[in-house]
Amino acid sequence: MPHATIRDVAREADVSVASVSRVLNGHTNVRPAVRLRVEQATALLGYVPHAGARNLSLARAGAIGIVLPDLHGEYYSELLRGMDREASSRDLQLLLTVMHDRPGRHVTALQTMRGRVDGLCVMAPHIPADELAANLPAGVPAVLINCTVEGSPHLTLHVDNVAGAAAMTDHLIATGRRRIVHIAGPATNLDAVERRRGVEQATARAGLSVRVLPGDFHQEAGIAAANALLADLDQVDAIFAANDMMAVGALMTMKRAGVAVPDRVAVAGFDDIPLARLLTPALSTVRIDIAGMGARAVAGLAALIDGDSDGSDGIQPILPTLVVRDSTDQPSLETGHSKGERRP
Amino acid sequence: MPHATIRDVAREADVSVASVSRVLNGHTNVRPAVRLRVEQATALLGYVPHAGARNLSLARAGAIGIVLPDLHGEYYSELLRGMDREASSRDLQLLLTVMHDRPGRHVTALQTMRGRVDGLCVMAPHIPADELAANLPAGVPAVLINCTVEGSPHLTLHVDNVAGAAAMTDHLIATGRRRIVHIAGPATNLDAVERRRGVEQATARAGLSVRVLPGDFHQEAGIAAANALLADLDQVDAIFAANDMMAVGALMTMKRAGVAVPDRVAVAGFDDIPLARLLTPALSTVRIDIAGMGARAVAGLAALIDGDSDGSDGIQPILPTLVVRDSTDQPSLETGHSKGERRP
DNA sequence: TAAGTTTCTGTAACCGGTTACAGCAAGCCT
């Protein structure tokens, strides 16, 4: 005996399915006696409504699809936390799909969501804008996170990576660094590209040039870059990695090689993963309120679904915060500059 | 014009819905000419099948529900990573629900899954076993992670916390520690209780006693405990926290207070979060293959769903690994014991 | 008491797919 249906309950309570449905959904136009019989039958049979069937007839899934790139680390758990917070307060469920890099899977990931969700939150900094645009289902409300689909009809949240990276670069320059090296992220990743642009703009404004080493957002890339730099330390007095994990790799490598951080070389990252503040020296970085971003995305999507907004709000910027810690302290002069957080 | 249905496609291609369905599902008994017409109509209308409707008639949701406690940190992203890996290889989607601690929500969390998923992965170390048992839907295959429902008909994965904690304790004792302090987790949390038991058993076997301080798995609790210990440092030569985050708090507090780690006091944790290895000194801990556990849970659930197994496998143990790093190095004698990983 | 309301209840259609079954045409056999 698999599971009771609403018709089983109706039979048991000796009423029609309509009455059962009405009782279950809290409609008021039901005689108390009927209501009672239905409630007893429901309890007796241990009946739980079949959400899928309900969704079909209501044309409302009660769930939203979350599409993320291959996930790693605290960044994602924070994002999901923020999304969940917002979603559960609205009685929405989260259908999670990871967009693996296997080619052709992008389409699948988006299409299997059709008829399962009321809307989509897509985060895909690694997918070319046009490919994404082509595959986003037309009728479904969607919020994009960090993927610019230019002129898209979708609400888009976008971290101001350029401003964040520039703020950190300005800070490095202001504290006397002149030979800044940037460890970049993947060239195909939008975040990475923008962060690099921020560094380049800020150094250019200060009349400096910046050396850029390749990276892929993983710790090992930071280690490799730092090792390359050890060959000629005179060429560098600051390392700014495109994310914290690479900064961690660079920081550890420098420490192991006996290079004083921050006195000899400053090290900075981007993201402010929880680990950053626990390192020795604590890592200066650029903070993104990841959970807040996730929550905003879901809130925006919910508004879209409820029709409280069209997507015309366009691109909403997420402003990162500069977080100065020990790893980029002033080299020696010690002017006692203030440490802490500031808006870029 | 919201979305094309299978009947629209049938009309466009001038065939019956049955034929459309057959083409879409790759049945072979369709004349090539018909197949072609259907494919053209599908493309023309941009038709994507409605998964919800499909699920209803197939009585198969193509998704599994993941129920987790309030999520934080790398532990969860790793777990989800492992689950996703296994699920996406089986074309299952993950419906994520967080079991908040708001009372009464437990039921809701489990019930809203009915008719939406083919099975459940539930991780709820903080929910009393009987409450969980009462609320698990009867007909739905389920895998439990770290929550013992005694005599339950469900496949259960269970980290051998006792063995892991005992292994770490034995290691501390073997390297000369005698005054061991355990910072415990919440008394209502199964993992926490078992870890404490492991410590107590191992110390008892060695004829030692252990001092237990309260904690709640958060970093602040580790700080508080360490501060309490600073009052009388002679009473302690090792701190073993019930998880890494508390160990981090304790480690930082000791360092700040100028207490030499590991020479004066050893510090150890449990979980092996990625951060552990990056601290100075690197934190000894007990590793759980979190992603592997998630993958095993989903694989087990999939087998259950496909009927390849009944749940009678009972409780599957997950064996943690002892990871010895600098924070529990031998105090001074320096016998040059091997560092690294071993099975408990 | 009959007509007119109001309140409750039940029947049946519908959401968008799948598929058992029946029907039809073509091909093969004797």
Next chain:
DNA sequence: AGGCTTGCTGTAACCGGTTACAGAAACTTA
């Protein structure tokens, strides 16, 4: 040619809910 397969196609029922609409019952009102 008649009978049998074989192969393709379409009709309609079904999955498990919701709800428009009609009908019955109860209650007013004149």
